[in-house]
Amino acid sequence: MRHTLAVLVENRPGVLSHVAGLFARRGYNIESLVVGETEDKTVSRITLVVEGDERVIEQVSKQLNKQIEVIKVNDITNEQTVDRQMLLVKVTADQAARQEILQLMEIFRCRVVDIGRRSLIIEATGDEGKIEAVIQSLRPFGIKELVRTGKVSMVRGSK
């Protein structure tokens, strides 16, 4: 099963490599990893999506907790969360297709952030389902380049 871990760490150089190294050497699989500062400048948050059964996830959390710079590990897989990923995609768009693409993107509430002679760059944010749907809908036009971030998550409510 896929688990989402929210890991608060000291905002210092080297911390990310400690965490990533830990995954590599213990043979855990990271599906995605996003890191950034939090409301407290001295703390960064790493949002990790990891594949594994309960036992593996328990070990992952414990090993993470063991790192001196890791302040807190939360498994938020079963929490009510708001999840977001971001996508940038360069899609082939000649004059004929352009209108259709723009309409589609309207439906998905995506933004066009660059217009080239034969292509558009589209920006989308949303949960995984939406990002997948956007990609699927653009595929027939010809995707030239695609980048996406991993997932960031926040637990709903006052927690």
Place this chain on the structure above:
Amino acid sequence: MDSGAEILVKCLEKEDVEVVFGYPGGAALEIFDALQKSKIRNILVRHEQGAAHAANGYARASGKVGVCLATSGPGATNLITGVATAYMDSIPIVLITGQVSTSMIGTDAFQEVDVTGISDPISKHNYLVKDTAELPRIVKEAFYIAKSGRPGPVLIDLPKDVAAARVEAEDCLRVDLRGYKPNIIGHKGQIRQVVQLLREAERPLLCAGGGVISAGAEEELLCLAEQLQIPVVNTLMGLGSISREHPLSLGMLGTYGLAKANLVTQNCDLFIALGMRFDDRVTGNTKKFAPQAKIIHIDIDTAEIGKNIRVDVPLVGDLKIILKQIIESLEGEKREGSWLTRETLAELEKEAAREAAATPANAPAGSAGPEIYPGDVISALNQLITPDTIVTTDVGQHQIWAAQGLKLRKPRTFISSGGLGTMGYGIPAAIGAQVACPGRTVVVITGDGSFQMGMPELGTCLAEDLPLKIILFNNKTLGMVKQLQDHYCERRHTSVYFRKLPDFQYIARAYGALSLSARDKKELPEKLEQLLRHPGLGILEIEISAEYNVYPMVLGGQGLDEMVFSVPGACSKGGD
């Protein structure tokens, strides 16, 4: 204003460091220069690996943090085996490395290596110091991290310019690490469960690992064992936590454990693991481990719980405190007589003796020949060691003979590389132990292979007048590997015979050591006594046949009760 190096040395003094094992170089000039002005003793080793092992042996003998120091690049990489050795055995050491100047980092400068990167997976923590003013905090944290919680090695990498810079640094008075708060006190509910299981168990067994020694919990262990008459087995790292002369003490379990200890483990109905991590050398096949037993696992490291083996009741915290909590909760409840009654024990003893007789490490009953068996050496040594004698070992068959047979009576008297099994550990570790305990006898048990790895440090013994007593089992073979080839490669022996060996007697003399050798059983006790009585460094070379293997042995995939005592198809007295 002080330089970074001077600040570092002052911080070391504040941590009560009395000795640093080191080896100099360009990137560490400032540090050595500052050290020279301090009261801290600076011992020059012969190889940086020796410095790390000496710090390790010092820590294990004294219970304090050991410190070593090396230059950048090759100095730092030479430390690495020592870092891993300390990490695997949870030994508190602080390693300081010089580094190229910050402006040169990342340019592949002369003698630059990313030692924080290299040591990351094998150290408890590490620091690359970028700002001189941060040194007091970093040093304080490093010592705190090394010795608290589950102890381990911490490395501080100090660039040359940071060591040279002069600043007004403020003292660091307390450590504040929000991400590091080791559990100390045991969870009340779980303590209750443990007590419940202890009451219900018919055949409980305590297994004391290295954690008992690092927590200083030997008295509590003894108290619990005696109060409930629970027999005690040890992991290799736990040897010494209970006296081998105590009637409840059964000795080492594991894939090279004693038959008695293994059989009791497989028959107990409650296995209480204290400060151990269920290493595969301890459990054999985990699926077959203690099949009838509920398992209580008490350890300071949460991440060890459930890592290798299913656990019925986990308990995380400081062993000394937890054992006290358990003893208190028992409210004076006692058991009379152990489940291992005299009879069952005698029976096991008989079985073990029968098996021991079949193992080639002991002389066959009634044999009066001159040949020296490994068992003879250990028995003779047992007659001579006192409770305070410290024994270090190298790695191989000699190590296991020592671990199985020595009558150790106190914690911190058996110092051996357990988790990493590092050959070349014995002599430098003994140097550390001897420096920590100048008045005590320190014996090294080594083999001809391991000795040649640790040999450079004889130079340190010579220069520092360290009177180690080295017992060299010379079987002219990498015996333990030969044994593995006996069992796993149908006795095809590759790269295990030293075609030619140096004359160890000359080597001893070259280093100013008393040089002894024994070939005849009759002269063995006298030679050993001569060695131990000698006031200075001494080496006793004992010739033994390469045919003797270490038994019992549990082969891969087998349970602890599936021990073998000989090579299949060979006569009971060993190989071809």
